[in-house]
Every structure is written in C-alpha cells, then in structure tokens.
Amino acid sequence: MKNGGIFNNLNTIWKFFTSVKLxxxxxxxxxxxxxxxTVIPQNENPAAYVQAYGEFLYRLFNVFDLFDMYHxxxxxLLIVLVALNIIVCSIDRLSTTWKIVFxxxxxxxxxxxxxxxxxxxxxxxxxxxxxxxxxxxxVSRGFxxxxxxxxxxxxxxxxxxWRWTRLxxxxxxxxxxxxxxxxxxxxxxxxDGYVNIPEGEVANSIRIRxxxxxxxxxxxxxxxxxxxxxxxxxxxxxxxxxxxxxxNGKPVLKKDIIVNDPLRYKGIxxxxxxxxxxxxxxxxxxxxxxxxxxxYEKKVLLGQQIDLPEAGGTFVLNEYVGSYEFRGRSLxxxxxxxxxxxxxSSVEIALPLRFPEFDRMxxxxxxxxxxxxxxxxxxxxxxxxxxxxxxVYSGFIMLIIGCYITFFMSHQRLxxxxxQKGKKCKVMVSGTANKNKFGMQNKIRQISEKLADLxxxx
Amino acid sequence: xxxxxxxxxxxxxxxxxxxxxxxxxxxKKPLPGRLATWTTMIGLAGNFTGVIMRWVESxxxxxxxxxxSNLYESLVFFSMTIIVVYxxxxxxxxxxxIGAFTTPIAFFAMAYASMSPxxxxxxxxxxxxxKSNWLIAHVITCFVGYAAFAIAFGxxxxxxxxxxxAGSKSNLxxxxxxxNVLEELNHQMIMFGFLFLTTGIITGSVWANSAWxxxxxxxxxxxxxxxxxxxxxxxxxxxxxxxxxxxxxxYLSIIGFFAVxxxxxxxxxxxxxxxxxxx
Numbered sequence: 001m002k003n004g005g006i007f008n009n010l011n012t013i014w015k016f017f018t019s020v021k022l023x024x025x026x027x028x029x030x031x032x033x034x035x036x037x038t039v040i041p042q043n044e045n046p047a048a049y050v051q052a053y054g055e056f057l058y059r060l061f062n063v064f065d066l067f068d069m070y071h072x073x074x075x076x077l078l079i080v081l082v083a084l085n086i087i088v089c090s091i092d093r094l095s096t097t098w099k100i101v102f103x104x105x106x107x108x109x110x111x112x113x114x115x116x117x118x119x120x121x122x123x124x125x126x127x128x129x130x131x132x133x134x135x136x137x138x139v140s141r142g143f144x145x146x147x148x149x150x151x152x153x154x155x156x157x158x159x160x161x162w163r164w165t166r167l168x169x170x171x172x173x174x175x176x177x178x179x180x181x182x183x184x185x186x187x188x189x190x191x192d193g194y195v196n197i198p199e200g201e202v203a204n205s206i207r208i209r210x211x212x213x214x215x216x217x218x219x220x221x222x223x224x225x226x227x228x229x230x231x232x233x234x235x236x237x238x239x240x241x242x243x244x245x246x247x248n249g250k251p252v253l254k255k256d257i258i259v260n261d262p263l264r265y266k267g268i269x270x271x272x273x274x275x276x277x278x279x280x281x282x283x284x285x286x287x288x289x290x291x292x293x294x295x296y297e298k299k300v301l302l303g304q305q306i307d308l309p310e311a312g313g314t315f316v317l318n319e320y321v322g323s324y325e326f327r328g329r330s331l332x333x334x335x336x337x338x339x340x341x342x343x344x345s346s347v348e349i350a351l352p353l354r355f356p357e358f359d360r361m362x363x364x365x366x367x368x369x370x371x372x373x374x375x376x377x378x379x380x381x382x383x384x385x386x387x388x389x390x391x392v393y394s395g396f397i398m399l400i401i402g403c404y405i406t407f408f409m410s411h412q413r414l415x416x417x418x419x420q421k422g423k424k425c426k427v428m429v430s431g432t433a434n435k436n437k438f439g440m441q442n443k444i445r446q447i448s449e450k451l452a453d454l455x456x457x458x
Numbered sequence: 459x460x461x462x463x464x465x466x467x468x469x470x471x472x473x474x475x476x477x478x479x480x481x482x483x484x485x486k487k488p489l490p491g492r493l494a495t496w497t498t499m500i501g502l503a504g505n506f507t508g509v510i511m512r513w514v515e516s517x518x519x520x521x522x523x524x525x526x527s528n529l530y531e532s533l534v535f536f537s538m539t540i541i542v543v544y545x546x547x548x549x550x551x552x553x554x555x556i557g558a559f560t561t562p563i564a565f566f567a568m569a570y571a572s573m574s575p576x577x578x579x580x581x582x583x584x585x586x587x588x589k590s591n592w593l594i595a596h597v598i599t600c601f602v603g604y605a606a607f608a609i610a611f612g613x614x615x616x617x618x619x620x621x622x623x624a625g626s627k628s629n630l631x632x633x634x635x636x637x638n639v640l641e642e643l644n645h646q647m648i649m650f651g652f653l654f655l656t657t658g659i660i661t662g663s664v665w666a667n668s669a670w671x672x673x674x675x676x677x678x679x680x681x682x683x684x685x686x687x688x689x690x691x692x693x694x695x696x697x698x699x700x701x702x703x704x705x706x707x708x709y710l711s712i713i714g715f716f717a718v719x720x721x722x723x724x725x726x727x728x729x730x731x732x733x734x735x736x737x
Contacts, residue, residue, distance in 0.1 A: 020699040024692050031688035038678040038728055070676045183674070192672065231521070231583045238586055259586040260669045271671040272586075382671040392673060396660045403656055407649035438642050 017088035026082050033078065037069040083180050086173045097166050106145060106413075108158040113415035113430040118441055120429045120448035124455060128154035128418045128425055135416055135451055142447075143414060154425065157416040166434065168405030175402055178395035185388030191215055197223040198278050198378040202246055206383045217383075218266065220246035226275055226377040239272050241379040267385055274380030279320035283335055284372040285351070287315070290365055297371055300337075312366060313341040324352050331355055341365050410435035414447070427451065461512035461525075462572075462579045464504055465534055469572045471501035472537065472565040479557035486632055491554045498541060498561060505538045505568075512581065521583035526597040530579045533571035535597070537564040539605035543647075547609070551643065553635045559612035592665035600658030600683075604718050606651030607690075611715035613644045614708035621705060641704060644711055645697065652690050659683050678728040682721040689714045 016022065040061065049067060050058045065072030113119070124131055132148060132155040140146045143159035150156075193206035193215055201223060205216040224242040231237050240258050244251040245265050255263045263270040281302055288295045289310055296309050305316045316338045324334035334352040341347075342365075349368055352358050356370040410433040417428040429448040433440035478494035481487075512525040512534075525531040544560045571577055584593075617640045623631055635643070662680070667673040674680065693710040696702040702710075 020695055023695055024700070027688045027692045027695070031685045031692075034681050034685050034688070037676065038681045038725070042676065233583075235583060236586055237583065238589075258589075260590040260592075260665075262668060262671065269671055271669070273671070384671045389667065389673065393664070396664070400653070400657050400660060403653045407653060436646075438639075 014088060014092075017085050018092045020089070023082075023085050023089065026078060026085060030078055030082065033069070033075055036066065037075075040066050040069070042070070043068055079180065083177055086176055090170050090173045094170060097170070101163055101166050103163075106147075106158075106160055106163065108147070108149075108413070108415060110149075110151065110156055110415065110417065113432075114417065114428065116430050116432070118430075118444070120444055122427050122429075122448060122452040123421075124418075124425050124427050124452065125423070126425065126455070128420050131155075131418050131425055131427065132157065134454055135418075138450065138454065139414065139416065139447075143412070151417070151419070154418045154420045156418065158414070159416075160411070160413040162409050163411050165405050165409040166411050168402050168409065171398055171402030172406055175395040175398035178398065179392050182388035182391030182393075182395060185391060186386040187388075190386040190388065191384065193383045194273060194381060195221070195383055196274075196276070196378045196380050197221060199223055199226055199376055206381075217268065218247075219252075221270065221381070221383075222246050222251065223379050226379040228275060228377070239275060239379075241272055241275075241381070243270065267387065269384045269386075271382040271384070272379070273382040276378050276380065277333075278376040278378050279322070279333065280353075280373045280376050282374065283317070283351075283370060285315075286369045286371045287312075288367040288369070290363075290367065302335075308366065311342055313339065313343075315339050315366075315368070318348075324350055326350070326352075331358070335370070337368065339364075339366060339368065408436075410440070412440060412443070414444075416451070461508045461515055464511060465508040465568070465579075466572045468501050468504035468508055469565065469568040471497060471504060472541070472561060472568055475501055476558070476561040476565045479554060479561055483555050483558040483633070484630065486629075494554060494557055494561075495545075495548065498545065498557070502538065502541045502545070505534065505541065509534060509538065516581045519581055521581065523584050523588075524594050524597075525581075526594060527584055527588055528578075528582065530571050530577050532597060532601060533567045533577075536601050536604060536608075537567045537571075539602050540564040540567070540608050543602075543605050543609055547643070551635065551639065553633070555633050555635070556609075556613065556616065556643075559616050560609050563608045563612060587669050590665055590669065592661055592668070596658060596661040596665055599654050599661055603651045603654030603656075603658050604722065606647045606654060607711075607715050607718050610644050610647035610651060610711050613640055613647065614711040614715075616640055617644060617708045618705065637704075641707070644707065648690060648693060648711060648714075652687075652694065655683070655687055655690070659687060679721065679725045682717070682725050686714060686717040686721050689717050 044067065046058070049061070053061065061067060065074070069075055126134075135157060136146065136148065139157055139159045143161045145161065145163075146157065146159040148155055148157050191208050192210070193208040195203045195206040197203045202220040203217075203223075204220045205214050207213075208215050222244040224244060226242075227238075227240045229237045229240075238258055240256055242256050243254070243263055245253040245263075253263075253265055257263045257270060257272050259272050262272070279302075282299060284297060284299050286295050286297055287308060289312065292310060294310075298306055298315075300306055300315070300317045302317055302320065305314055307314055318336045318338055320333065320335050322333055323330045324332065324336075331350075331352040332354045334350050337349055337351065339347050339349055347364070349359055349362070351368060351370050353370055353373060359368045412431060412433045414429070414431040417430070419426045419428070427448075429444050429451065431440055431444045431447075475494050475497040478490045478497055482491035482494055509525055512531070513522075516522050516525065526535060540560060541564050544557060544564075547556060548554060572579070616634065617637070620631055620634050620637055620640065624637075634640075659680075662683075663673040666675065666680075689710065693702075693707060693714060696710070697707055
C-alpha cells in the first residue's frame, strides 16, 4: 500500500504535467514575466536603480531578481516547467499516435464514410468493375496508399496520404526541447568574453563577461591593423580588424573580420564588437627657432630625448595624456615634453593633438608644434565559445519544418463508393482530414468533378 | 518621379480603395466593390514599383541595398504584404467585405510612413551591423508574419462584430462571410503568420549570432517578438487542444496583434540593440 501511495503521487504529478491547461498558463506566465523584463532595464548599476525606483522598490525588486530577471531562479524554473510539460505531454500522447501512424493495414469503415453529411454524389454509366478501373489511376496519383474492396452492390476505393504528418507536432515539441538543451550545453561548456587588442599586439587570454574572470586561450590573437571607415554623412561604414591566429609563435590563420563576418577557429568565434583609440607611440614635431626663423622637423618616440639643432638644447617626449586640461577646459589628448634650452633652463610644454599650434602662444626660443602622428587603435573583440549552437540550430530547422507539417499538411482519407443502380452506378466521394476540414471539403468536390468528367474525356 | 513620390501616391490609392470597400460594405452595391478591387490592384502595382525603384535608386546613390533597412521601408513592405495576402483571400473566398477591414490597415501603415514627421524617407547607407544577407530573409519573414496577423486582426474584428449584431438583424451583415468561414480564415491566417513569425525570429537569431556572437540576448525587440510568439502559441494550443473557438480566439487574436504592434513600434521606446527600425 505504501508503494501504491508513492505511485499515486507520481501519477498525480504525471497527470499534472500532461495538462494543456498547464501549457497555456505557463506560456502566458512566460509572456507576462518577459514583459516585466523589458520594462525594467536589466543588469544596470545598483545606484541607477535606487535613483530610478527609490530604496524600497529597489530592495523589493532585488529580492525577486528583477534586475537580472531572465537569469533568475524563478524564470529559469518556468522554462524548466515548460520543458517538462512538453516532454510529458508528448510521451503521454505519442504511444497513441504511434499506433495510429505505424499501422499495417489502415482501417476504413465504409458505413462511417457513407454517413458523412458533406459527401459528393454523381451518376456514371457502366458497370462498377469498369468504373473502378477507370478511377483507380487518378486516385493513386494523388494518394500514396490505395486499396479496393468489394461491396455487396459494387466496389469501394479507399485511399489515404500523409498519415505520418500526425507526428509533426511531436517534431515541433522536440525542437523546443532541443533548443533548450542546446542553450544549456552552451551555458555549461561555453563562454562569452571580450578582449581589447592594440594594433600590432597579441592577446592570449580574454575576460569572461559574467562573472568577470580571465580565460586563457590555446592560441594567440594578433591584431595587425584596425580600420574604421565612414560615409560622407559621418555614419560608420565598416569596422575592420586584420587578425592572425598565432600558434607556437607562428601565424596559422589570417582573416580580416568585419561585423557580420567573424573568425572561427577551433570552436572559438571572434567577432568585431567595438574599437577605441590609443595614445600614439610616435609623433612628428616641428621645432621653429624664433632666433633664426628656421623650422626643423623631427620624429620623436615616446620617452626619447633628442638634441635640438643650432646647439639649442634638448627635448624629451615624456608622456601622453588622454585629456589635457588648460584653464579648466579639456583640450583632448596631448603629449607632454620637456624642453631644455641651451642655457640649461627646462620648461614643460604641452602639445595637444587637436591644437597643433598651441605652443605658439608661449613666446620662447623654440616653438614646438605637432606636424603629424599616426593614430593607434585597439580593436574590441567579442570572443565566444558555444558548443551547443548546432543543437539549437537543428532545433530551429526542425521547428520550421515541424510547424509547416503541423499547420499545412494533414492526414487525408478518401473513400469512393461505387454502387450499381440498374445499368448505371451511383458514385459517392467522401473524405476526412485530421486538420483543415474546409480544405478537405473543397478537395472532395474537386475530385468528384474530375471523376465525373473522366468518362467524357476517354 | 522618384520612389517616395510614387509611394505617396500609392498611399492615396490605398485610401481610396479602403473607402470603396467600406462603401461597398455599407451601401451593398456591386459597383464600388468591383472598383475597390481594381483600385487595390493599381495601388499594389504602385507599391511594388515604388519598392523596386527605391532599390534601384539606392544603387544609383552608391549605397545599394534592399529597401528593408529602416522604419519607412519596413512600413512600405508591410503594406504591400497585407495587400497581397488580402487579394489572395479575396480571390479564394470571393468576398469583398473582408477588404473593408484589412485594406484600411495597409492604408494607415502607408500614411504613417509617408506623413509622420518622425519617419524619414531618405535612402540611407547601411550601418555595419545591417550589412548581411540575413537582412532580407529576416525582414521579409517577419513582415509577412505581421501582415498575416494584421489580417487575422481584421477578421477577428469582423467576427466579433457579427456575433454582437447577430440578433439585431442589422443589414450591415448581409454580405458578411459565414461565421464558420470567418473563424476558419482567422485560424488559417494565424497559422500562416505563426510559421512566418517563427521563421523571422529564427533568421534574426542566426543573424544575431553572426553579428554579435549570441543567438539570443533578451534584447527588448527579441523579447517582445517572443512574447508575441507566446500569445499566438497559447491561442493555437487553446484552439487545437482545448477546443476554444469563436469569441475567445478572436479576442486572443486581437491581443496578439497588439503585441505585434508593440514589437514593431513600442519597443523603439525601450533601450536595446534593434534601434535601426526607429527612424
């Protein structure tokens, strides 16, 4: 009796999951929950939430994980319940459908067809035997299975097709389960990270987005160059990174990646995601002597000291600052150098890249200006690994095909009853379909017209 | 003449067609009905030519791409699809009253595209993220789905109207299709739309995986398309498995179409990656 109790409980749980009512409730709950997630911005700074909702609501929302709702335990639980619902429902019904689909001799009950209200009738000349032989080829052209039986006053042609389409809905449900399994595989064995690589440099590890740890790769990614181009309107046209995969110090694969055309190597995908500017390493400067009026062009590397002509002293390029402040205003990126004149006095000078002539304002022995520099970029790459993606994609294909079969193909059965009436025959055309009954009615009408017409053509 | 001008004219032709269908419905004279069908066909020809011209013009500007890249172009395509699907139904079911409930949707979409000050009809070059062959597959499948849902919405309204007026012997119902036909047609349209919405979400998902490196990211547009999908999936299950019919299905179909509209327009007010469709 104890076992019976447990068995009963299991049975109750099983029954609970077979219900379509549950499916409807779950689908609507997912819809409502998803709305919440689009109204409350996800994964933002706690401070921003407190400001937007106030302390109390912030705490309340936080308890229910509403700020990372799609990954919250209760949302995931809903998805698991949907999966269970789909699986249990399918198993529960599959055995019945299976028996219907894989049957040796499809059963036809003539009286049931005869009693249908939407049958078509016509009268044809000739004995039933002859009409049967006349109709059969036309019927078998449209239906995969055909069988003729003798009746008390004539013949009866049974035909059917697409019995297997009754399985379509299981394909749809299996495809959903496949997608969820694929997503699970991805979240367990895959990762989603990013890395910024300056031009000319190699990255061997990436940062995982969540939870922010580093992951080292089996190979290096060399960014040879990054280029961004713009349309005349200033809209970005293309982001292009020239990448090389480095293994054992040697490049093994070269590819330019752009948005929509990633690099894939050993199960790892590298996407163009962002970019940024880096301080230049080298700059060409003009040194104008106020004494002689002559200008000298010099290439200077960061940290390098150069001697100035006319025995005018030395110049050191000290550093690059991303934002140079001048009288409380930012002048953007600038080099800072030290000019030591012939008499030994040093002065620090700023060379903002956007204002090459900035130093001219100072009245000094040397006026330094920026003549040219090569901007340096880093490319921002999204690096992902998702071994589950092919499972998800097979689910996608299966879902589309499954929906098509489920919605637009039906198990159609046809019955043509030829009954002798004196020298003529009364012919009944009847049929059923498990879906799209209106369509089937039209089809029966068409078949009936065609059959009635056959005699006149031959 | 450029495509924008032709499409503006098309807007007026659709407006006229919608007016004629409504006149046919209200006055029950065959002439406006026949005129309505012809006007709709002329409008469709203008719409189609406009789309092709716009495509050609974009190549002349040196930024060649299929005219499916922003809100204006999607609305134009949306209207065209509604009209095509509607005309097929008209031929098949030999009933013009449905036109009074569906062509106005196409007209409003075109009017919104042509006249809203927030929508630019300028041909713009593609942003890097949109440069993909998936653009065409994704936008076409989504909008064919949306168009089917729009027509299902119109038919659901007809259904509810017919149910409400059934007792009153209103002579507005004279040429209405049979109630079973309306119900069946609604169901057919929803299945058709659901197949295309599904394909649209999937093509978008595959595209997202090649552009951004993830096939699903819960961005508001993605999420809202899924919400729409959930609503129609609920409808299909309720009808097929629980035998829901008539009124309840019609209401669900209307709710579903509002979800479509929010996916299409409302989401642009929420933050996310799908901002191309916003202007």
